[in-house]
Amino acid sequence: MAAEDDSVIRLKDVSRTFRDFWLRPTVKAVDGLSLTVRRGEVFGLLGPNGSGKSTTIKMILGLLSPSGGEVTLFGLPPRTVAARRRLGYLPELSYLHPFLTAKETLMYYAGLCGLRRAVAAERARELLRMVGLTEVAGRPVGGFSKGMARRIALASALIGRPDLLVLDEPTSGLDPVSTKEVKTMIKALSAGGMTILMTSHLLADAEDVCDRVMIVNHGRSVAEGRIGELGTSLEDFFLAKVGDADDFVLADFLA
Amino acid sequence: MISFWRIFSLEILALVRSRTLAMLTAASVAWMLAFPHLVRGDGTAAGARELDIHFSLGGVFALLVVALLSSATGAIARERAAKRLQLTLVRPVRYLSIALGKILAHVAVGAFVLAVSCGVLAARSDLGRSCSHVLSPVLPSPAEEARDMYDAYLKDPETPEAVRKAPKAVVLRLLTQRAVDHYQTISTNSSTAWRFDLSSAAGDGGPIAVRLRFTNQLEMRQDVVGDFRFGGLSATVSNMTQAVLMVPLAGQGGAPADGVLGFSNRGKTALMLRPRRDINLLTPADAFGWNLLRAYVALVAILAIVVALGIFLSAALGRPVALFVAIVLLVVGEMSPSVVEQYPDELETSIADRIGLVITRFAATVTRPVSSLSPLASLAKDECVEPREMARVALLGSVVLPFAFAILAAFALPRKQDD
Structure with missing residues (x-):
């Protein structure tokens, strides 16, 4: 039981x-x-x-x-x-919006999870640091390598602090x-x-x-x-x- | 609510960064600026103005309908095909927010481009120029008249058996159409009167005119000889007209409180006209600038309906099918009123014709609340886009229909994912 x-x-x-x-x-x-x-x-x-x-x-x-x-x-x-x-989800391929930057990607998914802007920005900074992409936070993800795209996708999956x-x-x-x-x-x-x-x-x-x-x-x-x-x-x-x-x-x- | 704004801003970003917004704005402004130099009117200022508004602003509107429909039908379907949609669907966001966010973003882009185009038009127009309310005689509705005619037919022993046996709804529909085109004959040396509802006509003391417009299938050419009287205002007319005859009323005193316009036929022949179509009273309204603003609101509302339809189809179908269906629906919706008007005799047609007519009539009925208002045509002729009509279309186009389509899209979103 x-x-x-x-x-x-x-x-x-x-x-x-x-x-x-x-x-x-x-x-x-x-x-x-x-x-x-x-x-x-x-x-x-x-x-x-x-x-x-x-x-x-x-x-x-x-x-x-x-x-x-x-x-x-x-x-x-x-x-x-x-x-x-x-729930957080990392698909087999990253399926990112190519015109968004890494930070915008995280802010977008944070918004979908209902996080307010200030909280979302702090959480995005934290996750970018965690996946080692702080340096490229302002670059469109369309130009990312597969490994970088995978890491930003993982960060997106974690943005809402899923259980x-x-x-x-x-x-x-x-x-x-x-x-x-x-x-x-x-x-x-x-x-x-x-x-x-x-x-x-x-x-x-x-x-x-x-x-x-x-x-x-x-x-x-x-x-x-x-x-x-x-x-x-x-x-x-x-x-x-x-x-x-x-x-x-x-x-x-x-x- | 946050997720709704995120969907909205993502869609706006997509439209901005794909240069869709920039290209639409540039194309629209170029068209608005170039058109008056490319085409000449009929030599009159009014003719040039009418042509300008119809084709420059009308061209931009047509461009926006096609571009936004194309973009909207791909908004969800493209994301689904690229598998990005699943990342949105697994978030705690309501499917309704996804549909509404995408609809609003496309409408915002359309509203922006249209506003810029209207700005260009306003810059070269006399915004203070006055417009007219176009009033029709107060008559029983065509449906009421049709019911009376139907009752009379049933009482008449000479009514053919085929009419008695035909379904009542079909006969009433035919009679309603006939009532719209019901002719009134004004014999030589006789008088008639029509009442107009002046409650919505704003200005007192401005120019008032009678407009006779004999545009029917036969393009009748008639002699109009006689006297109009409208309270203290009057006019004598002696003219042969093919299409439109404007008769300015002049004299001491204003419009009558009861709004009755009298006409005495002094001509040698009887005058035939359809009161519901051929005669109008033109009374002063507000300035062109306000009319342009109302036309803008109505056009944005129509764009919103088109976009909402596109988003719904995008949620329910794949992209190519959605675009095809949207274009077919648009064409059927646009053509259906004239088809229904010109082809009403379904009693004697084949099964295939009947099916076609049922579909066309349905489309005409569904689109009538919007198609009955022609903001561009009214604007071009300096006729008032009536605030009440504009409000009705704005409510339908900005709230009711987009919300209804968004609900349908929200219903279709997870189910289409199941395919």
């Missing part, structure tokens, strides 16, 4: 079927998935390409509605303003130094009490930062457990559950 009270994200028997123009079902991306993410933990949603990770994330964010089952954030439907107030941070492939496309910085940041945020849900196909990254993982394949959960209790490396565990799936990019974690 205590565990249920602690839940930040709950998915109960959730499914999602995509349909064509004539409403005929085309793909069942998620099929009866249930999961619970508890307060303060770093939860990894792992799976090969096309396994339903992104669809699951979008349902958690309220960007997609489930075809069946129930999704709640902090006990609320994800599309409610109250649920979204406690839950959803990270979709947070280290995707980053060099080893930036990857290490991001992982350190995730650990620091988790240590500060933030709940984090991340997806990744880089198993080494997940192994480094996650407390608990779920492996999904073909829209279904195939395994779930704490990293320390797997009894083997995450890589072996993953391959055992998913098989030697051709669609899993081995090179990414063997590199």
Whole structure:
């Protein structure tokens, strides 16, 4: 019962079927998935390409509605303003407004989170310092490198001081130094009490930062457990559950 | 509220930094400045002025309609395609704020460009020039007249069976159209009178005139010979006119309290006119400057409706489809009143024609509250853009319709994301 009270994200028997123009079902991306993410933990949603990770994330964010089952954030439907107030999201690509400067980007998202101008400016300064972009605060983000864009996107996700941070492939496309910085940041945020849900196909990254993982394949959960209790490396565990799936990019974690 | 202003300012920034605002302003000012040097009027000051307002300010307005519609239909759809919209949708911001912020930003840009263009027009115009209220005779509404005609038809034993069996709504619609065009015949050596409501006519003591305008499908050419009498004012007219005849009234004393205009036909032939269309009383109104301001407010309100429609379609559809649908709706809305007016005999047409007419009539009904006011035409002819009409259009265009479209857009936003 205590565990249920602690839940930040709950998915109960959730499914999602995509349909064509004539409403005929085309793909069942998620099929009866249930999961619970508890307060303060770093939860990894792992799976090969096309396994339903992104669809699951979008349902958690309220960007997609489930075809069946129930999704709640902090006990609320994800599309409610109250649920979204406690949410931060870093998408797989940064999707920034290219004509805004780094500071304007943060001020914009701070405004959407309801922060007043003075508070937003202070928070933006703080986050720019944290992600190491103070020097380029006045430059349009359209000219940023991928790593810089990723860092400003992460700062945008954190601007509203969220209780839950959803990270979709947070280290995707980053060099080893930036990857290490991001992982350190995730650990620091988790240590500060933030709940984090991340997806990744880089198993080494997940192994480094996650407390608990779920492996999904073909829209279904195939395994779930704490990293320390797997009894083997995450890589072996993953391959055992998913098989030697051709669609899993081995090179990414063997590199 | 903060998030609403953030959406608004982001959209303004996008329009400024993409140079949309600068290009629209530059194109509009260039057109306003160049037009009078490119085209000559009919040689009269009034003709040149009419041409100038119609085509210079009208050109800018047309440009803004097209540009803002194009921009508005992409405002949400483009962000969705670039996946930036999802970053906004996961924030604690109401979907209604997103739609309203984008609508307001586009309207603000349109209002700014239009204000600059009106400023250019004002700089070369005599702002103190007086305008006229254009009053129509007080008559029963066409719908009331149609009901009376319908009752009379039913009582008449010679009424064809087809009319009796036809749906009442269809017959009433046809009779209403007929009532609008109902002709009054004034025989030789007889008199008639029309009453005008002078309560909205402001000025006392200024010039008052009668305007006869025989613009109908037959372009009738009539001899108008007779006497007009309006309280202490009168005029004798002896003229053959094809289109418009202005008859200034003069004399001792002012307008009558009851607003009755009398006419005695002294000509050799009967005079036929449609009181609802062909005769107006022109009474003094305020200055051109005020009229320009009212026309500006009405034009901005119309732009707001166009923009709000574009934002709704952008929320509900992909960009190319939204733009296509918006343009089709705009064309149907613009054409529908004249189609309905010229093609009312649906009783004898095919199924396809009937469907087309139902759609066109619906479009005409929906757009009538706005299309009934023509601020540019009124401004060009020095006719008063009536404050009450302007207020109605402003309320519809600035509040009611944008809010309604914003609610629809807010409903469509998360659902379209589901596709």
